[in-house]
Amino acid sequence: MITLESGSFAYDDGPTLLPDVTLAVGPGEYVIVAGASGSGKTTLARLLAGQTGGDAGSSFRGAITLDGETVRFDGASTDPRIDAAAWSARVAYVAQGGWGQLSMMSATVGEEIAFGPANRGVPAGELRRLVTEVAAALRLTDLLHRDPRRLSGGQLQRTVIASAVVQRPRVLVLDEPFQGLDDDAAQDVAAALAGLRRDGTGVVVCEPMLPRTAPQGARVLALAEGRRVFDGPLVEARRAGLPRYGIGTAGDPPRPEQGAGPAPVDPSAPELVAVARVSFRHAHDGGGPAGDAPDGHAPDGGRAGGAGLSGVDLSVRAGEIVAVRGPNGSGKSTLLQHLNGLHRADAGAVTVGGLPILRQPTGTLAATVGYLFQDTDQQLFERTVLREVAYGPRAAGLAKDDAARRAVEVLEAMGLGSLARSHPYELGFVQRRLVAVACLLATGPPVWVLDEPTAGLDGPTRSMLAGLLVQRAGEGGAVVLATHDASFADAVAHRTVWLEAGRVRTGDAAPGA
Amino acid sequence: MPRRRIYDPLTELLAAVLLVVLVLVVNRWEFSLAVLVLGVLPAVLLSGRPRQIGLAIALVTGPLLVSSLLLHGLFFPEGRTVLADLGIARVTAEGLSFAALMGLRMGVFSGVLLTAAMTLDVPELLASMTHRGWNRKLVFVVGSAVGLIPHVALRGQRITRAQQARGLVVGRGPLSRFRALLTVLTPLVIGLLVDASERNRMLEARGFSSPGVRTSYLPDTDSPRQRLVRRCMVAAVAVFSTVWLVASP
Numbered sequence A: 001m002i003t004l005e006s007g008s009f010a011y012d013d014g015p016t017l018l019p020d021v022t023l024a025v026g027p028g029e030y031v032i033v034a035g036a037s038g039s040g041k042t043t044l045a046r047l048l049a050g051q052t053g054g055d056a057g058s059s060f061r062g063a064i065t066l067d068g069e070t071v072r073f074d075g076a077s078t079d080p081r082i083d084a085a086a087w088s089a090r091v092a093y094v095a096q097g098g099w100g101q102l103s104m105m106s107a108t109v110g111e112e113i114a115f116g117p118a119n120r121g122v123p124a125g126e127l128r129r130l131v132t133e134v135a136a137a138l139r140l141t142d143l144l145h146r147d148p149r150r151l152s153g154g155q156l157q158r159t160v161i162a163s164a165v166v167q168r169p170r171v172l173v174l175d176e177p178f179q180g181l182d183d184d185a186a187q188d189v190a191a192a193l194a195g196l197r198r199d200g201t202g203v204v205v206c207e208p209m210l211p212r213t214a215p216q217g218a219r220v221l222a223l224a225e226g227r228r229v230f231d232g233p234l235v236e237a238r239r240a241g242l243p244r245y246g247i248g249t250a251g252d253p254p255r256p257e258q259g260a261g262p263a264p265v266d267p268s269a270p271e272l273v274a275v276a277r278v279s280f281r282h283a284h285d286g287g288g289p290a291g292d293a294p295d296g297h298a299p300d301g302g303r304a305g306g307a308g309l310s311g312v313d314l315s316v317r318a319g320e321i322v323a324v325r326g327p328n329g330s331g332k333s334t335l336l337q338h339l340n341g342l343h344r345a346d347a348g349a350v351t352v353g354g355l356p357i358l359r360q361p362t363g364t365l366a367a368t369v370g371y372l373f374q375d376t377d378q379q380l381f382e383r384t385v386l387r388e389v390a391y392g393p394r395a396a397g398l399a400k401d402d403a404a405r406r407a408v409e410v411l412e413a414m415g416l417g418s419l420a421r422s423h424p425y426e427l428g429f430v431q432r433r434l435v436a437v438a439c440l441l442a443t444g445p446p447v448w449v450l451d452e453p454t455a456g457l458d459g460p461t462r463s464m465l466a467g468l469l470v471q472r473a474g475e476g477g478a479v480v481l482a483t484h485d486a487s488f489a490d491a492v493a494h495r496t497v498w499l500e501a502g503r504v505r506t507g508d509a510a511p512g513a
Numbered sequence B: 001m002p003r004r005r006i007y008d009p010l011t012e013l014l015a016a017v018l019l020v021v022l023v024l025v026v027n028r029w030e031f032s033l034a035v036l037v038l039g040v041l042p043a044v045l046l047s048g049r050p051r052q053i054g055l056a057i058a059l060v061t062g063p064l065l066v067s068s069l070l071l072h073g074l075f076f077p078e079g080r081t082v083l084a085d086l087g088i089a090r091v092t093a094e095g096l097s098f099a100a101l102m103g104l105r106m107g108v109f110s111g112v113l114l115t116a117a118m119t120l121d122v123p124e125l126l127a128s129m130t131h132r133g134w135n136r137k138l139v140f141v142v143g144s145a146v147g148l149i150p151h152v153a154l155r156g157q158r159i160t161r162a163q164q165a166r167g168l169v170v171g172r173g174p175l176s177r178f179r180a181l182l183t184v185l186t187p188l189v190i191g192l193l194v195d196a197s198e199r200n201r202m203l204e205a206r207g208f209s210s211p212g213v214r215t216s217y218l219p220d221t222d223s224p225r226q227r228l229v230r231r232c233m234v235a236a237v238a239v240f241s242t243v244w245l246v247a248s249p
Helices: A041-048 A084-090 A109-119 A124-137 A153-165 A183-198 A332-339 A385-395 A400-413 A429-443 A459-474 A486-492 B009-026 B029-046 B050-074 B093-119 B122-131 B136-165 B174-205 B224-247
Strands: A002-010 A021-025 A030-035 A059-066 A069-074 A091-094 A171-175 A202-207 A219-224 A227-233 A271-280 A309-317 A321-325 A347-352 A369-372 A447-451 A478-482 A495-500 B082-086 B089-092
Touching (some): A021 A030, A041 A059, A041 A219, A084 A091, A109 A124, A109 A153, A124 A153, A124 A183, A271 A478, A309 A332, A309 A478, A321 A332, A321 A486, A332 A347, A332 A369, A332 A447, A369 A429, A385 A400, A400 A429, A429 A459, A447 A459, B009 B093, B009 B122, B009 B224, B029 B093, B050 B089, B122 B136, B136 B174
Parallel strands (some): A030 A202, A030 A219, A091 A171, A321 A478
Antiparallel strands (some): A059 A069, A219 A227, A271 A309
């Protein structure tokens, strides 16, 4: 149905990727393209989606065959251009990061899902039927009237997938579709994909790790540093020694270099985070256009999860790592943003590092609490990586040169030294996330608050992050992380707090492993 | 609460544009003032977000008013009635009245257009244009232009939040807020440019450039009566303008 024969691909003057890689996907097939950061899986996904990059200075040599029609590329300026509209009617592509894929022309989730078919002139009645059907399959029915820009990360991800599924494409290419989804949502997405495959759609899923479960007969194409390292059934891939290429299996515990898990917490250690009976309601969560909030303030920076908080208590001591878990939209991000003052409680009290969060400006808390946003793109705003990492130390009062020196030290320590002059937008997903973590390290606050820190990370980076968290706690810091990554939480956290619809589920404050 | 929508967005947008045309054609300060007081002011107050719209109008009109007052109030060449002689500059009654005319006119322009743009339900406008069978690229251009303000505001808020989370202190004073605004500008502009290029690719991938007629998920809020009203409005303004321009000396 679709066959990609790649001779080579190069971005501008970058290294050659995907030499002699061939991928053929037949009707109803399920192919996993697995690879660590920088392996070329996103490049491969884009090629399948017809984005050969000829207009962006990239050079692709090879051929793509779709339904018997072959388009050849020689890496020259005379290469044919793929008609994106016609191609995308048959090959749907869901890239990473939900926010960037919203049309920004829809006020509701329903319109957003309908955007693709509406572009192709599907009649209104049929449009409504398709949207209702897909929304039911992905449990989005209750969200159909909501503003897509104000969803939680997991809800947004499901909306973006629904927008692709609704097009009933011949081939569906998804770049890390399960990122940031809770278990139920991941199952819904898997079921929707199974439904498409029954109707003959070929599905290609890019993942940083091998999935724990996958449909029967799933095939794996494993990539490392732009080259093919394995091609075959998933069962064989599990025995093929792929971890040496940084391709682990999802759900495996991280393996920090230090090896050991977190040290026991000293019960007499000072309490660094104290949340007492906190309740909170989002100011606005209607279906109106963005910026329509009564105070002109988008809750959660435009991604309120729906649930507020209701009488939440949380206490974290120095040296302790606490995981906050719960379904998509249960209020995890909302709780986390109370810890650095981005949200202020309607009732109850929040104290961080001995500092009660009252009416002081949010920025004054940054030296005490470091925050990692769920959406890294929301976090990075400077024009070079160096300036980005030096921003925190500068804001904390360091002189410009000292801040730059501190940033360089941290970047070198994390192996990102060569990227110092790059623009954060030029980096891959994992590198951007590492830059965001480097920002935390450079500022050096005692309390770290991390929203879905492992989403989309490959095995080695995930293990490195585990090491950094354990190290932070070992140095007397406190770490609070919201995550769907059960094995990561079990490996690094001392205990887990469960949230459900904005409340702490009692009787569940079980210790981690 | 945002106001309840009574008319189709196309009707509202057209009414705003025709009002601007009328102000230009009539060209009298009394008329501009009447439109400002009887039209723009109630519309802003009833919009459900008078604070933001008022601020936007002040930001756009304020500097224009000041420069118009300085330019025409002090250096109006046809000024005869001198109120104060300041050497190289003369404050004249004619200059001041001209400045008032220009200022009022600019006030009406920005008031009418900003109120319309900031209260319009953009997706509903796009749906309405789609139902009318307008060219989809034109729909997109209009949608992007009208939807730019809320989009930029949202994006700016996200960057400010990230900066605050990383140590940018925004105080309550106007100076501190102004500094925060400057800090947000560079990343905002870069972010919007990156957004624009990625959005183009994303729109292509979702079939936006497909040939043929586009359909709409939203029901049509337009009605034959409103279409008739729109045609009548255009005709009435055209007739009035012709008569006015021919009849006036």
